Structures are given as structure tokens and as C-alpha cells.
Amino acid sequence: MSIAVLGPTFDNLAANVRKNVSDIYFIFVGRSLGYLGGSVLGGVLFDCMNAHLLIALSMFGTTAGLYAIPWCKEALLLTALMSVIGAAMGVLDTGGNVLVLNTWGAEAGPHMQALHFSFAAGAFVAPLLAKMALGGSNSQGPPVTEQTNHSLLRSVPTAPAATVVPALQHHLSADFLWSYVVIGTYLLVVSVFFFILYSKANSAQEKSQASVQKNMYARYHYALLGLLFLFFFCYVGAEVTYGSYIFTYAKVFAEMKDSEAAALNSVFWGAFAACRAMAIFCAACLYPGTMIVLSLMGSAVSSFCLAFFASRSASLWLGTAVYGASMATVFPSGISWVEQYTVVQGKAASLCVVGAALGEMCIPGVVGYLQGRFHHVPVVMYTALGTSAMTVLLFPLMYKLANCPRKSDCKQVNEGEVCKALLSTSSSPNEDEEDEEDVAEWNEADFEVIEMNNTLRNSVVEISQKRPGDSPAEVSLQSPLDNVLHDPPAVADGSPGTQEEDADQEKHD
Template sequence: MSIAVLGPTFQNLAQNVRRNVSDIYFVFVGRSLGYLGGSVLGGVLFDCLNAHLLLALSMLGTTVGLYGIPWCKKSLLLTVLMSVIGASMGVLDTGGNVLALNTWGPEAGPHMQALHFSFAIGAFVAPILAKMALGSSEPRDLPVGEKGNQSAPRPVPTASAPLALRHRLGAEFLWSYVVIGTYLLVVSFFFFILYSKSGSARDKSKAAVQKHRVAKHHYALIVLLFLFFFCYVGAEVTYGSYIFTYAKVFAEMNENEAAALNSVFWGAFAACRGVAIFCAACLYPGTMILLSLLGSAAASSCLAFLARHAASLWAGTAVYGASMATIFPSGISWLEQYTVIQGKAASLFVVGAALGEMCIPAAVGYLQGRFSHVPVVMYTALATSAVTVLLFPVMYGLAKASGEGEAKTRVSESEDRKALLSNSGLNEDEEDEEDAGEWNEADFEVIEMNDTLRNSVVDTSRKGPGDSPAKISLQPHPDDASGEAPAGGSPGRKTTNADREKND
């Protein structure tokens, strides 16, 4: 919501600072630079500070920026506040992924999909909220001559009417930022509560336990996934930004049809992210990535070579949007299966996505201006799909090699541990915990010896009445020879032997 509310209120921000819309483009640059800086800073801080505290502070910083933006009368101050919001969003994106992985571990797939689905919900809600706040002011901005067809009579504007309308428009424009800022303030309050109930000692112990899970090709996997997200996010933002223009120029659609085509892309994107929450509960992250890559490759091929046909354009856009929806959260969940993802690694993923969002659309815009007759956006979608399809098998091979190496290491460590335990002077309780299989073999030996004892007792009782039964009771018990200790043995051992003797 904090990011998406800027679009529908951008004109009002320009009016507040007394500039044209084209003159405050640096607002986006400031927010992007703040986002990159916040991502890097968050990656460093999340490895040494409490995650709940950092998320609470980042949302509190976003709240301060949202409360201050509507009151900005200077473009420099507006750029500074946008940079603060961008930095807070960078920390939040990095920390949200890390916290989800640390909280749910190998079961973080559905939760990671739900986290990224909330991004789509916020992007959908924010323009509606801004439209509701500004909707009542739109008729007042129309010329007087265009109000003659309205049924209700309007008062004649006076000299002070423009000033009054400007103040009223500013008040309505303020509400959209106040509502979103207040919502973030409430959420940050709950994160402060979680911080007060969590201890740093537990976080340090968890980090110490996770250190041995670093894969053999850890850094290679991080760099490859960085490039993977660079291409994926760049392609996603590029297609969503240029499909409207492509539909009007190359497909010769009117504005309503082009807007509907753009809505199909983002609607399929959001809907598929919602469905992925349930799919992640029964599918592996690698399977979801593979299905997404196949869908994006097929859709981008259709768009690159058959987009002149209306049916291919609509179907390809819907499939392409649905295929792009689950790659980012599934990629993070997939890598978590093979190596630990800490703050610095998560920040690299976010930085890669941000760089792809900045560089690829800019390159496409430059090339489209130089080659106006070439559908650069479609060829870009095909090229990025090909790169991601080639990168994933390489990442899978490295992860598989790391997994096999760790498995062999665990097997050798287990064998060494068993050898040390067999030669050490452990007490009987520790042997019960470590070597449960040896207890089972000993139980069978005890059963056989008990059977031998019963047979000898029966044979002795048949020898004659002159034999004293005390002699039999004075014979050494076979259980003593088997090494069974009544006090130090396994608690359930006697009961198990009695049941087996009863069955025999």
C-alpha cells in the first residue's frame, strides 16, 4: 500500500510542491535509492539484531514518512521523505523473508507465498483507497460549463472558491496517507509486542545451530539466484509497465482495451499468488519453479511470435502473469532446503530484484525509442525467460552436489560417532539412548535364556521327590549372565520381556 499509493496521488504531490508532474521524476529515483540502501543495511542488521525490533522500526519509519508527505511544500523535502520510505521498505522486504524462514523453517513454503500475496493485495487496495479519498473532489475540478448537465444546481464560484477548493482537496488527499500510515503504526505496535516477548539468546542459539547448514556451493548459489531474480523481476515490471503502450501501438487497441489487457496481467498475477498458498502445501518449491518457468517460456514464445493475433495476446498475457507470480517466493523457499539464508543473502536477493526493476525497464524504453517498429517488450520477455530457464538447472545441479556432499559427511560422522560410542565407557542409560538396536538383540538373548531356564527347571522337577527345591533357587540366574541391571536398565525392558514370555 505504501508503494502503490504514490501512483494515483502523484499529481496531488506535484501540486503541493508547485511543480509539474514531469518535473518531480527524481522522487522515484530517491525512493529507489533508499530502497537499495535499506535492503543492504537490513541484510547487515538482521544478522546481529532482533528481527521483530527491526521490522517494527522499519514500519514506524514508513509511518513517519507517510504522515509527513502530504504536508511537504518543498520538492527536496518530498524526495527525502520518499527516500526514508524506500529505505524502510527495503528493510521490511529483507526482514520479512528472513523472519518467515526462521519462523517456519522447511515448512515456510505456504507462509512465504502468503507473504508475497499480501504485496498484491496492498497494490490492489491502495489505488481504491486513494480513489475514494479523491473521488468526491473530481467533479469540482471540471469547468463550469461542463456541469450544466447535472441535475443538482451548483453555487456560483466566488473569488475565494479556488482557495477553498484547494484546501478541501488537500484534506481529502491527506486521508489516504493518514489511513495507510495509521495501519502501519498499528502493525508496528504488534511487532514491538513480539520483540518484548522474544529473547535474543534464542535467536543467537538458532543462528549457531544453522551455521553448519551452509552448503558447499553456498556463495555460487547466492550469486546465481541474484541473477535469477534480476531477470525475473525485471521482466515482470517491464511487461506490466509497457503492455499498455504495446497494445495501443502494435495491437491497435483503444485505451479501454489496452487498460483491460494490463489488468488481465496483474489480475492473473495476484490470483495465482493466492492459489499458490494452497499449492505450496502439497508441492515442492522446485516443482513450482519448474512449472512457472515452463509456463513463462511458453507464454513469452507465444507473445514474441504470435502477439499480432488478439487471442494469442490475451491468452499469452494471462498465462505469463500467472507464471510469473510464484517464482520469487518459491525461489527463496527452494534455496532454504539446501543452505541457510541469513540477512545478507536475503538482502542480495532483494537488491537483485530492485536492480532488475530499475535497469531492464530503462533499457527496454531506450531500445524501444531507437527501434520503434520492433516489439522490444515481447523479445525482452522471451530473452529473460530463456535466461531463467537456463539458470535454474545450473542452480539445481550445484544444490544437488552440495546436498550429496553433506549427506556423505553426515554418514561418515554418524559412523565415527558409533565407533567412539562402542569403545567408550558410557553408562547403561546413555547406551539405551544411542544404541536402541543393541537392546533389541539383548532382549532376544534373554528370552532364549529364559526358555532354557524353564526347561531346566521342568527337567529338575521330574528327577524325583528327593531333590530339594532350594537347590534350584540357589542356582545363579541366567539374567545375571546376560548383563541385565534391574536398576540401571531400560525402563520398559522387563515389561517387554514379560509380554514376550507370555506370548511364548
């Protein structure tokens, strides 16, 4: 909602800072740079701070920025506020993925799909809120700007422009103020719930979980994350590019009317949102890798049809719907998939989000430049085909790296063989079969107990072999330890009968 509300209220923001729409394009650049910075900063902070607290602070920062935007009268200050909101949303985007993985672990698939479906739901709701806020005064008579301007000119015919503009800005602020206030208040309420979760968080549990995760890194952890960075760069760039330029393509190359081109654009985003909603339930019965393979197959086939058969109307409509549906589940499924093979903490999630953000910034810009140079070439469709081919090639390579055995796995195998050998040497021939069945049930804790018992036994033997001149305090230690080990007191002269009993007891232990 915070991202999508800017579009419907862009004209009002320009009038509020006394600029034309074309003169404040840099606020998008400021927000994008803030988003990248927030994604990187969030990846670092989530590894050393509580996730609930950091998400609550980021949402609180977004709330403050949304409350301040309608009252901002300077373009430079508006850009700074947009950068702050972008940074807070970058932290929130990175932290949301990390928190879902840390909370549900191996069962995070449906929850990750639901998280990313909420993005589409918020983008759908925000324009409706803006339309309701702006439509109340526009429902009767002329638009607000014209009505206000005429009333002011009628009441004060000789009023200078300096007195008209502030009044006009006041009416504009009153119109689109409520959409920002509603969204900001909603975020404020949710941030309060995250503060409550932070107050009830168990830091000891988080530390133990972090210590367990240290031994779960993939063998080629950084290479896998680098390929995933390129994978999301191509995927998100292709998604945003197609959704941004399909309207223009439909009018120029398919010679559609404005209403038909808008309907084609709606088909793409509608299929995208619907498939993300369905993926919440599909993720409960399908592995993330299976969903990625199905999505890549659908995007490859549909982009091929769009690149070479888009001149046919049926192929264009069907290919657009399939392409939108195929692109819907790739990002959340990719996060869930890589978490099965390596640890996805703050820095890893930040790398994925930054790759997606760079693809969203770079690929649409390059396509726009090339489309302006080559007017008769459908650059959008060829870009969709090229990025689909890249993702199809990258995923098998990532799968190969992810399935390489970890070094910790090899170490565990060697330790298991040593433990089995110790058990086999300490048992009698008649007990070999039983010991082999019990080897699988033994772990490191069992052998630590054996070592502790041996240590206690050695201390008992040392105490029992002390000379009569030893102090009463040293001799008094013998009886409690004997009671613990259930052994009779050892004889100082080391008779054969006592040694045989000690050997039998050691074998039993």
C-alpha cells in the same frame, strides 16, 4: 499500499510543491535509491538485531513519512521523505522474508506465498483509498481545482496569485490527506504488534537457532546466492517490464483501443494476483522446486507464443494471462527453495531483494530506450522471451550447485564410522548384531557420557590407590563417587579379582 498510493495522488503531490508533474520525476529515483539502500542495510542489521524490533522500527519510519508527505511544500524535502520511506520499505521487504523463514522453517512455503500475495492485495487497495479520498469533493460539480479556483476568483477578483496558490494548496492537501493518514495509521497499528512480539521474544532461543544454522550452509553457498541474484534480476525485470509496456504494445502493434489495451493490462495483473492467491494453497502440497519448474515452463511457452504469434488476438490474450500467472509464484518459491539447501539470513535475503530491485530499475529502462530506437520491433516480447530463457538456464545450474554434498555432511559420515568402530570393538561376539542395530540410535551425546564416566572412574582409582598417609579429605571423596558409579571400593594392592571386576564394570559402562 505505501508504494501504490503514490500513483493516484501524483498530480496532487506536484501541485502541493508548486511543480509540474514532469518536474518531480526524481522522487521516484529517490525512493528507488532509498529502497536499495534499505535492502542492503536491512540485510546487515537483521544478522545482529532482533527481527521483530527492526520490522517495527521500519514500519514506524514509514508511518512518519506518510504522515508528513501531504504537508510537504518543498520538492527537495518531498524527495528526502520518499527516500526515507523507500529505505524503510527495503528493510521491511528483506526482513519479512527472513522472519517467515525463521518462524516456520521447512513449512514456510504457504506463508511465503501469503506474504507476497499481500503485496498484490495492498497494491489493489491503495488506489481505491486514494479514489475515495479524492472522489468525495469531485462527486458534485466540477473538479476541485477548478471549483476552488473559480470561487476564489469570484470572491476576490483582484487577488494576486500569491494569495490564490496557498488556498488552493490547502484544499488539495485536505483532499488527498486522508489516504496517507489511513495507510499510515494502519502501519502504525501493525508496528505496535511487532513491538509487542519483540517484548516477548526469547533471545536464548534465537542464539541457539543461529548456532545450529552455522553448520547448514551449502558447499557453494556464495556461488548459489550469486546465481539466485541473477535469477531474480531477470525475473522481476521481466515482470515489471511486461506490466509497464503491454498497454503501449497493445495500442501500437496490436492496434487496440484504449479500453481494450487497458483490459489486456488488467488481464496480466489479474492473473498475476489470482495465481498468487492460489499458490498459498498449492504450496501446502507442492515442493517449491516443483512450483518453480511449472512456472518456468509456463513463462517459456507463453513468452515464445507472445514473441512469434502475438499478431493473433487469441494468442495475445491467452499468452498474456498465462505469462502473468506463470510469473506470480517465482519469487516466493525461489526464497523457499534456496532455504532448503542453505541458510537464508539477513545478507542472503538482502542479496535477493537487491537483485530484484536492480532488475526492476534496469530492464524497463533498457527496453524503453531500445523501443524508442527501433519502433517496428516488439522489444517487449523479445525481452520476455530472453529473460524466460535465462531463468530456464539458470535454475538447473542452481539446482546442481545446491545438491553438492556439504563438507559438514562428509565430516558427520566420518564421525559415524568412528563411533561404529568403537562400539564394535568394545562388544563381545555374541552382542555384535545387537550393537549394529543400536549404532543408528547413538549420537555425540552418548559418547560424551562415556567419556565422562571414564573420567569419573579414573578419579576413583586414583583416590583409592592413595597411601594411608593421605589426608582424610581426599579419602572421603571415595565413598560418594563409589555410590554414584555403583562400584565397591577399589583395593589398594590391585588384586586380580578386583581388576577383573573393574574390567567387567568398564565393559558394562
